[in-house]
Amino acid sequence: MAVDPGFGELPPAGLVLTGGGARAAYQIGVLRAIARIRREVAPSKVNPFPIITGTSAGAINAAVLASGADDFDLAVADLSSMWRGITVEQVYRADAMGVARSGARWLTTMTVGWAIARWWRAKPRSLLDNSPLSHLLAGKVHLDRLPQLMREGHLRALAVSASSYTTGHHVTFYQARDEVASWIRSQRIAHAATITVPHLLASSAIPFVFPAASVEVRGRAEWLGDGSMRQTAPISPAIHLGAERILVIGAGRMHEPTGEDDREALRDYPSLAQVAGHAMSGIFLDALALDVERVHRINHTLSLLPPQVRAQTPLRPLTLLVIAPSQRLDDIAARHVRSLPRPIRALLRALGVSNSDARGAALTSYLLFEAPYTNELIALGEKDALARRDDVIRFFGWQKASDLNLSNPASTGRTEALGVAA
Secondary structure (H helix, E strand, C coil), rough: CCCEEEEEECCCCCEECCCHHHHHHHHHHHCCCCCCCCHHHCCCCCCCCCCCEECCCHHHHHHHHHCCCCCHHHHHHHHHHHHHCHHHHHHHCCHHHHHHHHHHHHHHHHHHHHHHHCCCCCCCCCCCCHHHHHHHHHHHHCCCHHHHHCCCCCEEEEEEEEEEEECCCCCEEEEEECCCCCECCEEEEEEECCCHHHHHHHHHCCCCCCEEEEEEEEEEEEEEECCCCCCCCCCCCHHHHHEEEEECCCCCCCCCCCCCCCHHHHHHHCHHHHHHHHHHHHHCCHHHHHHHHHHHHHHHHHHHCCHHHHHHCCCCEEEEEECCCCHHHHHHHHHHHHHCCCCHHHHHHHHHHHHEHHHHHHHHHHCCHHHHHHHHHHHHHHHHHHHHHEEEEEEEECCCCCCCCCCCCCCCCEEEEEECCC
């Protein structure tokens, strides 16, 4: 168990980082705020998250944090530097030739492919070519450090999730210090593995947008895509790996205000970009909200059981803190569409995204790997987490409970003891 000076032993804490493409920049702001609060309240060299799990772009953030688990502040600073200066060209090809070879060909196949397919030997695999991302990860993620960090006690486990196009299973790859039994649930499995860059590429392969990656699962190669697909229980891997306190950083919808009611827009037929953005929101954002609701329902059920009956169930209490955007990330993305390279803007226009119309911005919000957008998300994440300062302190035990104003509902936020089924 982690030991924080002055507060004794604490149950293992887990960090769950969800998917969302460029929206995952928000997570960096939250992590920056947590690092800042700890420096001010309870300076420590102990890694606050011995168990780290991530999906999609959240898997990349999780891998960077895990590979720097011996210095949390430095790992957060490295992530912040990466996201503050990121460009589309570091994630996917945005030049005219690259877009023509992937996106234009893909769209052509969607329309008149039946007429020209016989002349094309290589079928298009995705809307965009994310080959630059592998080079970025090779320089930023040092997964070879994990075994040493685990031996030294800085890290207990790292897990990343992907979805198998080959079998239809949702697959969680985990690398742990101690032996952890694999788990199998309906349509989802866990597989102990040495996590590598291909696992991260698979986990972050947004469906249709980025190509699938080939990764070995239980002795055979499978084609895998974004881990947010078919992810019915995003909190589950952290629980299986031993976390008893879990911080979840979302990427939208949980606390976002609803969009403005544009009556004229409601009468228009939705563009392909609107439909795609709605589908992506369903893939990336809805599962987390449903899992949190499931936890609340289980907790309520447990509260109705006599203590002796409750002791016989496989459920156990869990401290859960959820931090998610307080503003609509779609609206923020709409303000930064012009930051995208011209070939990408042209491709998105073909799908119905307009510089002057925010209705296609949901799709853009996942692809806008440009500093003006990511910096605004980082600032929002930091602001939202600092607004939950008392919740963060309570979650980590960085301050004695008697020192907080527990009579003030604002001091308790969404940190609750919950019963969880993994």
